Amino acid sequence: MRFGLNEDQVLVRDTVRRFLEDEAPTTVIRALHENPAGVESNWWRSATALGWALLALPEAGGGITLSGGLGQDLAIVAEEFGRAVAPGAFLPTVLALKALADSPYAERFEDVISAATVGERRLAYAFAEPGNCWTPRNWQAAAVPVNGGWRLDGTKAYVEAGNEADVLVVSARAPDGFVQLLVPADTSGVERHAGRSLDFTRRFATLRFTSVELMQTALVTPVEHAESAIERQLQLALLLQSAETNGTVEKAFELTVDYMKQRYAFGRPIASYQALKHRLADMLVRIHSCMATTDAGIDAFDQNADNAHTLSRVAKAFVAAKAAAIVSDLVQMTGGIAVTWEHDLHLYERRVAVNRAVFGTPEEHRLQIHQALRTA
Amino acid sequence: MTTQNLETLEKFRLRARAWAESHLERGKFPAKDDWPSQVDAQRRIFQSGFAGIAVPRQYGGLGLTLEHQRVWAEETAPFARPTGFMVSLGMILPTLLDYGTETMKLRHIPRMLSGQEAWIQLLSEPSGGSDLAGVLTRATRDDDGFVINGSKMWSSNADTADYGLCLARVDWDKPKHQGLGVFAVPLKGEGVTIEPIPPVQGGPAHFFMEYFDNVRIPAAYRLGDEGAGWAVAQRLLFHERNATAGVAYGYGLDGGGSSGESSWRVNVQDIARQTGTLDDPVLGARVADDHIELIVGRQLAERINAGLGSGQLEGHWGSLLKLQLGIDTPNNAELALALAGADGVIWEGDDDRAGGELGLNWLKVRGLSIAGGSNEIQRNIVSERLLGLPREPGDDRTVPFSELMKRRKLD
Structure with a gap:
């Protein structure tokens, strides 16, 4: 969490935190593990009714801004979802809304946008492809203009809430570039294969599109906008995901430090042993570093700065790697009980591990940074 | 003065910018070699009314705030600043403000601000540094003052200093932390021997x-009340951490942490390009990691500075930054060795310092993670002060120091 939040931002943070503490305690998260969708529709409607989805929209399009920075405002909510390891497709909803709101044809999508912002219709954001393919230039799924509309073929993978969503925003190759299309989930030729993840409540699907016929009005992002629009969405994805991860790590750290103050071994609290508390000190350096790099990336995103591309990758490369290492070491310090089903720490490990992979591993992003240094 | 009357x-920013443009040279002073030029620069800053920005007016300062000093630091960043006064102005001066007698403050703070006097810290001793409260230097009462005997080490800039703040033991029968005093000791007078x-x-x-041999100090040159020596020393260390992190009174004094970038950091990207190792997948990935650490280190410093500046963070957060530098910088030095290979450590000719800059840097880099409170001491501070974790138990805080000394001899 950044320092210097304004009053509105603090109000939103506190409201979301209180809602999630009351409505999504870990007992609820555990129960949702058994739920095929990972979330209850009613729960999602009341969570969305808090209004956070409006933060993803420009004021001119009916949205709300707290600070003038869309990324900054959404990161506050992302961090709270992370702290609670909350259910619900926060990130896909935001990314799909962002794509729709930034569309030159945004007025066509007013109905779906307003239904999504109150949780009445659920959105998914189909981006990656099988084989860990998070890089647009390697995508195979293709949209071809036919008869004044589009025909979509191919497979999108790791689509969060892809099986539960009513509407899909699908990125695909097109002649001379990329496009993004709005695809109602019940369109003929759309095959959905539900899947699970390490996370208790996050469901991911593989989507197969076979000669899916769409009207011209399905076009969300035309070729001439797609490269920059998709890059902006990816930056936002990496940064909000990092903010969410930061919340998860912070909460796991707080729980573990509290436990270590109360747990006694050899006659004193284990938190008094330098062998352990020195590691906690190193972690605090890392946790604040993770927050610092996320916030700096978000500021660059909100200003549409030249370095937003680099800083969003730096954030992902740093945060995702450190987060997994930190939570894993928290388990080590908690001891055997943290390697049981009953202890909550694995809920946080699960979220961090999935976030580590989705939108590319830290290693992939480090490789991109390495390539950029080679050509600099 | 109420805050409404402050500039x-x-x-202030515009005024500082205009003055710096026309009165300071661009670049940096070449470290210690240029001490007279730094003294001259500090004198000019004082005469133009920019020294002691957050220092009360009665002591020769401007009576503004640390936020004004931060602005000064930002505006003068491209210019050569007399950072040789970092210890005097960033560490000693605020400690004097906190604990100095009125006599000391009125006499010495204006001299520090004008560059007439340079002050240093006299803390570590040959017998120990991390266990600072275990100092063996004696301050013995004598009529209306104290007599100092003992030795100190690891003092920076003692060759050009006029005074030092010296932690010494007054009462050997009190527990370790309670029998201490902090004294302002003149370094150019009788009884003081200084060796590099x-x-x-x-x-x-x-x-x-x-080495101090019967150095006499007036009673007014003790900081704080009887028995307050440890509290004074803690305060001095607090200011030291802020100064080396480049925050608070350290704004503009070029503490490593102000930019989140240690001045000892090697540009490993240049080395990797020169040696062709940037294209190596393993070494290249390490260079990318170094690049990420450098960027994130700066971002961390900005975050912590912002938190301290806005008052949302208080206390020992300089330790967090120092720890980050103390972890990152040795990693960077080792990577430079990995990239340079034999050419980093072997060179032609018989000058033992002509080449091998990277190797020499690697030799000295641990100074950064030890000096000013080692990484391990910073980890104690972060875990105990920022996270509220309990101390390791021990009786060294409760038994008389003379008792601890007897144990030392038994070991």
């Missing part, structure tokens, strides 16, 4: 040893 930050400590990388000394 606004924006007005040759550094591991060779070349000129930056640290010194001082």
Whole structure:
């Protein structure tokens, strides 16, 4: 969490935190593990009714801004979802809304946008492809203009809430570039294969599109906008995901430090042993570093700065790697009980591990940074 | 003075910018060699009314705020600043403000601000540094003052200093932390011998040893009340951490942490390009990691500075930044060795310091993670002060120090 939040931002943070503490305690998260969708529709409607989805929209399009920075405002909510390891497709909803709101044809999508912002219709954001393919230039799924509309073929993978969503925003190759299309989930030729993840409540699907016929009005992002629009969405994805991860790590750290103050071994609290508390000190350096790099990336995103591309990758490369290492070491310090089903720490490990992979591993992003240094 | 009467930050910024443009040289002073030029620069800053920005007017300062000093630091960043006064102005001066007697403050703070006097810290001793409260230097009462006997080491800039703040033991029968005093000791007078400590990388000394032989101090040159020595020393260390992190009174004094970038960091990207190792998948990935750490280190410093500046963070957060530098910088030095290979450590000719800059840097880099409170001491501070974790138990805080000394002899 950044320092210097304004009053509105603090109000939103506190409201979301209180809602999630009351409505999504870990007992609820555990129960949702058994739920095929990972979330209850009613729960999602009341969570969305808090209004956070409006933060993803420009004021001119009916949205709300707290600070003038869309990324900054959404990161506050992302961090709270992370702290609670909350259910619900926060990130896909935001990314799909962002794509729709930034569309030159945004007025066509007013109905779906307003239904999504109150949780009445659920959105998914189909981006990656099988084989860990998070890089647009390697995508195979293709949209071809036919008869004044589009025909979509191919497979999108790791689509969060892809099986539960009513509407899909699908990125695909097109002649001379990329496009993004709005695809109602019940369109003929759309095959959905539900899947699970390490996370208790996050469901991911593989989507197969076979000669899916769409009207011209399905076009969300035309070729001439797609490269920059998709890059902006990816930056936002990496940064909000990092903010969410930061919340998860912070909460796991707080729980573990509290436990270590109360747990006694050899006659004193284990938190008094330098062998352990020195590691906690190193972690605090890392946790604040993770927050610092996320916030700096978000500021660059909100200003549409030249370095937003680099800083969003730096954030992902740093945060995702450190987060997994930190939570894993928290388990080590908690001891055997943290390697049981009953202890909550694995809920946080699960979220961090999935976030580590989705939108590319830290290693992939480090490789991109390495390539950029080679050509600099 | 009420805050309404203070010059606004924006007005001050414009004034500082204009003055710096026309009165300071661009670049940096070449470290210690240029001490007379630094003294001259500090004198000019004082005469133009920009020294002691957050220092009360009665002591020769401007009576503004640390936020104004931060603005000054931002505006003068491209210019050569007399950072040789970092210890005097960033560490000693605020400690004097907190604990100095009125006599000391009125006499010495204006001299520090004008560059007439340079002050240093006299803390570590040959017998120990991390266990600072275990000092063996004696301050013995004598009529209306104290007599100092003992030795100190690792003092920076002792060769050019006029005074030092010296932690010494007054009462040997009180527990370790309770029998201490902090004294302002003149270094150019009788009874003081100063010797350089040759550094591991060779070349000129930056640290010194001082021997005190019956040095007399007036009573007014003790900081704080009877028995308050440890609290004074803690406060001095607090200001030291802020100064080395480049925050608070350290704004503009070029503490490593102000940019989140240690001045000892090597540009490993250049080395990787020169040696062709940037294209190596393993070494190249390490260079990318170094690049990420550098960027994130700066972002961390900005975050912590913002938190301290807005008052949302209080206390020992400089330790967090120092720990980050103390972890990152040795990693960077080792990567430079990995990239340079034999050419980093072997060179032609018979000058033992002509080549091998990277190797020499690697030799000295641990100074950064030890000096000013080692990484381990910073980890204690972060875990105990920022996270509220309990101390390791021990009776060294409760038994008389003379008792601890007897154990030392038994070991």
